[in-house]
Amino acid sequence: MIDLHTHSNISDGTDSPRELVNKALAAGITVLGLTDHDTIAGWPEAISALRPGIDLVLGAEISAQTSDGVSVHILGLLFDPDHQELAQVLLQTRDNRVGRMEKIIARLNAAGIDITMEDVLNQLSEGATLGRPHLADALVAKKIVKNREEAFSDLLHNNSKHYVSHYSPSPERAIELIKAAGGVAVIAHPFASLRGRVLSVESFTGLAAAGLDGIEIEHRDQNEGERGLLREIVQAFDLIQTGSSDYHGTGKLNQLGEFTTSPDNWERLESRANQRRVVRA
Numbered sequence: 481m482i483d484l485h486t487h488s489n490i491s492d493g494t495d496s497p498r499e500l501v502n503k504a505l506a507a508g509i510t511v512l513g514l515t516d517h518d519t520i521a522g523w524p525e526a527i528s529a530l531r532p533g534i535d536l537v538l539g540a541e542i543s544a545q546t547s548d549g550v551s552v553h554i555l556g557l558l559f560d561p562d563h564q565e566l567a568q569v570l571l572q573t574r575d576n577r578v579g580r581m582e583k584i585i586a587r588l589n590a591a592g593i594d595i596t597m598e599d600v601l602n603q604l605s606e607g608a609t610l611g612r613p614h615l616a617d618a619l620v621a622k623k624i625v626k627n628r629e630e631a632f633s634d635l636l637h638n639n640s641k642h643y644v645s646h647y648s649p650s651p652e653r654a655i656e657l658i659k660a661a662g663g664v665a666v667i668a669h670p671f672a673s674l675r676g677r678v679l680s681v682e683s684f685t686g687l688a689a690a691g692l693d694g695i696e697i698e699h700r701d702q703n704e705g706e707r708g709l710l711r712e713i714v715q716a717f718d719l720i721q722t723g724s725s726d727y728h729g730t731g732k733l734n735q736l737g738e739f740t741t742s743p744d745n746w747e748r749l750e751s752r753a754n755q756r757r758v759v760r761a
C-alpha cells in the first residue's frame with residue numbers, strides 16, 4: 481500500500497516520526513510519504529526509524545494561498561532539502577505562523593475565550609510547525625471544547641470571524657520551487673469544500689503550466705462529485721492521480737492507508753523527480 485501524505489508531531493500529527501514509520505509498517509504500508517506542514521525537520525528521525533519492508537518518500541505539505549485568498553496545500557515530494565529558496569520560503573511561512581497565532585488568540589480573547597500563547601505552545605512538540613490544531617488542543621485541555629473537530633467547527637474554521645491567514649507563497653510559486661528543487665508537486669485535497677473556499681476549475685491551467693505533476697483525488701474530505709471533476713482535470717492536463725490518508729495520529733479520524741496511490745501512478749510520479757530520492761533501510 482502506498483500512502484504519500486501523512487503528518488507527524490513535527491507539525492500537527494500526534495505520532496513522532498519514528499512512531500509513524502512503525503505504525504505504517506504494522507498497517508502494511510510499503511511506501512510512506514512524510515509530509516509535515518511547511519517543514520522537513522522530521523526527515524532525519526524518520527530515516528533513522530526505517531526498517532526493511534518500507535520505502536520512505538520525504539516531503540512537506542506546503543501551505544500556499546491564491547491572490548484572492550484561497551488556501552491551497554501542495555505536497556512537495558522527493559525534493560532536494562538543500563535548495564535554498566525553497567527552504568527560505570518554508571522558514572518564512574513557519575515564522576509567520578507565530579504572529580498569526582497571536583492574532584487568532586487576540587480575536588478569541590476579544591470574544592471572551594480565555595486562552596494564551598503559552599497554553600498553545602504547551603501543546604507543541606519541540607521544533608514543530610505551529611498550527612491551528614495546537615490551538616484546538618489547548619482549547620480541549622482547558623475544557624472549552626470537547627475535541628479538535630469541535631474546536632474547528634465552532635471557532636477555528638476558515639470562514640470563522642477568528643480566522644487569520646499567514647504568509648504563504650502562491651500555489652504557482654510553491655510548485656515552481658518544488659520543481660526547481662528537483663521534486664514532484666501534487667495538490668492535496670484541492671476540492672475539500674468542507675474546509676472553506678477552494679480553487680476554481682480554471683486555475684488548474686496555470687498550475688499545470690507551473691509544472692504541477694499530480695492531484696490528490698482519493699481523500700476523505702472530497703466527495704464523489706468533487707473526485708469526478710478532479711478526474712476530468714487529471715485527464716485534461718495529463719496529470720497523475722493519487723490517493724492518501726492525510727493521517728494525523730489521534731488528531732484526526734484519518735487512518736493510515738485508508739486511501740492509497742496505485743503502484744503505476746507512484747512509478748510515474750517518482751520518475752518525474754530529477755534523482756532517485758526514495759530512502760530504504
Ligand code: AMP
Nearest residue numbers: 492517610611612613628629632633732
Ligand atoms: P493551519 O495550518 O494552522 O491553517 O491549520 C490547518 C490544519 O488544521 C489542516 O492542515 C488540518 O491538519 C487541520 N484541520 C483543518 N480542519 C480541521 C478539522 N475540522 N478538524 C481537525 N483538524 C482540522
Ligand code: ZN
Nearest residue numbers: 487492517728
Ligand atoms: Zn495538518
Ligand code: FE
Nearest residue numbers: 541553668669
Ligand atoms: Fe492539507
Ligand code: FE
Nearest residue numbers: 485487541726
Ligand atoms: Fe495534510
